[in-house]
Amino acid sequence: MTVPPVAPRAPLTLTVSDEVRTLAPGFTHLAIEAHGLVNGPSTDDSSALLDDAARRLAVRLDGRAPHEDPHMAAWRAAYTAFGAKPSRTRNSAEALAKRALADGGLPRINTLVDVYNAISVAHLIPVGGEDLDLIKGGMRLVRATGTEDFVTAAAGEGVVEHPEAGEVVWCDDEGVTCRRWNWRQGPRTRLTEESVNAIFLLEGVGPDAGLEAAGAELAGLLEKFSPGAHVTVHAPR
Template sequence: MLDYIWVDDAVFDLRPDFAVLVMTAHGLRNGPTDERSRAWLAATSRLEAQPDKIDAWKDAYRAFGAKPQRTRPSVDALTRRLPLPEINQAVDAYNSISVKHALPIGGEDLDHYSGPARLVRATGDEASEEALGQPEPGEVIWRDDTGVTCRRWNWRQVARTRLTEETTNAIFLLERLEPMSLDELKIAGEELADLLSELSPQVRIASRLVSSGK
């Protein structure tokens, strides 16, 4: 899967500084929020805001015609919901890392994917869940062979690939814009891997960086 994930040149034309660290986790043991994952969420409430990183995502949304005040980048929406909601252990893990680094992160069930994930500019006729709505032409979307998996870059994911307590194989998309450095992106990935390994000592994690230079 990792080798086949790609980002369209049209997205890099929009934001040449974009990079995504793609991580897969096989053999995950997920479950309902517990004291450990609850502590991860609680720790985010003590963190300082990082408006420069969030502002970069607002600018990226405006570049393809979205209004970030109406459909907020995922990390902006998360930081406005502190304390973070309890979802399940794996979601709690990546949400806590997302807020810590002001880094949009998507987590999805790999077994519910059809073909590889790719980030593209929408044509406007992609298949999409009714609750998510139809993407507009030029909108940045994640998709697979079936259709849209996340609209407006990282605004909202489909229910089809949602991480649940039954998920055993997952994919995580850690999306970076400047001023976040690639070094910090790598650190965030390592921290997420550590949390997932706490949840599932037997989990097998692999990662790949996709950027305009690769």
């Protein structure tokens, strides 16, 4: 009996609403699609990447606090524009950078998350990873109405939250996947040790974000850690 071939998934659509473009005219994002990945627990190699990223960050900052970097200052302005308090609700890159410089260092999650966290810290760029097989429909960056569902966990139990009206969120057809732009990812689409297909989003504000260099490095690392994976880098938009 011949098994029919599995139809390939159509490329994921990513859209940014006009409202978000108006809020932050300098916003750009770069997407990397990867199929046939191999994930698992953190390794010595992925841990070494995180340690090296912390060293690279320290060189870049040269004694400054992360929020004093021009790219992080641009992100703080974008967060302020939709009503968030950036000193309390930090973008993911600034939050990771603070952890990288602290005594405890960066957390070890799993191989794929370690890899993209290392790129985020080394380049001081918000980077997120989503399981392509768990995303429903396309992904959209919008200003929330306040009625969207954000499924998260509290005390080990699933709970449903709702973003504030006007908050910038990533969402798919089922609900919010990441709140306050890139502040907190929901567990529904996160990368686990069983993930094999993923989308990685690198986000920047302003002309000097450095998305292309960071994207090229991330793509190379994905191919190194998952030999045989099919990795496609899409141009910044």
